[in-house]
Amino acid sequence: MSTAVDIAGPSSPDQAHSSSKIPNEPLRPSLKRSNHPYSLSHYISTPSPAVDVKALIQPSPAQPRAAQSGHTKPRRAPSWPDMWESPSGLHLAHAAELLMRAGLLALTPATTEQGGGSGPEEEEEDSSGCRTDFQPFLGAWFPFSPALFPLTGFQMGGSHWRSAAIGAEGIEGLVAEGYSPGSLGGGGGGRRKRKRCGECVPCRRQTNCEQCSSCRNRKRGHQICKYRKCEELKRKPGGPGFDSRVSGFDLRGSDFTLGLAQERSNGALDG
DNA sequence: ACAAACGTGAGC
DNA sequence: GCTCACGTTTGT
Numbered sequence: 623m624s625t626a627v628d629i630a631g632p633s634s635p636d637q638a639h640s641s642s643k644i645p646n647e648p649l650r651p652s653l654k655r656s657n658h659p660y661s662l663s664h665y666i667s668t669p670s671p672a673v674d675v676k677a678l679i680q681p682s683p684a685q686p687r688a689a690q691s692g693h694t695k696p697r698r699a700p701s702w703p704d705m706w707e708s709p710s711g712l713h714l715a716h717a718a719e720l721l722m723r724a725g726l727l728a729l730t731p732a733t734t735e736q737g738g739g740s741g742p743e744e745e746e747e748d749s750s751g752c753r754t755d756f757q758p759f760l761g762a763w764f765p766f767s768p769a770l771f772p773l774t775g776f777q778m779g780g781s782h783w784r785s786a787a788i789g790a791e792g793i794e795g796l797v798a799e800g801y802s803p804g805s806l807g808g809g810g811g812g813r814r815k816r817k818r819c820g821e822c823v824p825c826r827r828q829t830n831c832e833q834c835s836s837c838r839n840r841k842r843g844h845q846i847c848k849y850r851k852c853e854e855l856k857r858k859p860g861g862p863g864f865d866s867r868v869s870g871f872d873l874r875g876s877d878f879t880l881g882l883a884q885e886r887s888n889g890a891l892d893g
Numbered sequence: 894a895c896a897a898a899c900g901t902g903a904g905c
Numbered sequence: 906g907c908t909c910a911c912g913t914t915t916g917t
Contacts, residue, residue, distance in 0.1 A: 815902055815911045835896070836910095842898060846910055855911070 818852040
């Protein structure tokens with residue numbers, strides 16, 4: 623049904639009614655910016671043990687920040703190294719996997735706080751923090767916000783960590799869908815917006831129809847043209863399309879690497 | 894269930 | 906500060 627929508631819009635007024643605000647490209651630069659220098663395959667396929675994981679976690683001040691050199695100023699002062707700031711979280715995924723593989727990342731399950739906490743609701747989060755500490759055997763605790771995990775293909779299910787049945791398409795799909803901590807229901811205070819996938823037909827559409835209710839009612843509606851509304855955003859986070867792509871497994875076992883291996887064997891990660 | 898209105902996050 | 910547009914609320 624919805625797929626039968628005339629994507630071209632009524633009478634395809636692509637040229638005639640294109641709002642001057644609408645760029646000639648389907649995506650705003652900001653959207654494209656969410657691309658990463660490395661594909662997921664890169665992260666997964668890179669044999670990691672030799673990688674300096676420690677440097678990932680504690681980049682030395684003198685360490686050049688490659689990402690900075692080429693990019694414009696960051697919008698916000700990063701509270702964490704850029705890898706954590708990555709919009710898609712792939713850098714975080716990278717780090718997490720490296721830690722896992724190197725055996726440096728010990729997920730401290732919520733069992734450490736046995737003092738009464740007994741359920742998911744008992745997380746040690748507060749309205750602002752929402753953090754759980756993990757201790758990589760590096761001698762220092764570092765905050766690992768559970769809210770970040772959905773980005774990396776992790777998911778909290780009950781009291782254990784789960785990982786997406788990753789696959790390049792899995793993670794990158796989620797990333798493409800713009801799922802961010804807040805949008806996944808994590809966000810008490812920090813509601814985040816998903817972003818357009820940039821891939822679907824509506825996203826690729828370049829102009830507003832200027833005829834749909836959204837276009838006509840733009841000032842009040844604050845909505846993008848109906849024919850440009852991203853298909854992914856039409857889906858509810860947590861809806862069928864979402865859930866089916868996040869089949870979890872227990873991360874507290876070594877299933878994480880197992881999952882990676884499975885994905886490899888499936889050839890899903892080969893780029 | 895759908896659409897309109899509104900609040901507000903995010904990019905420029 | 907302005908604009909765009911996602912998410913939520915409200916009205917039908």
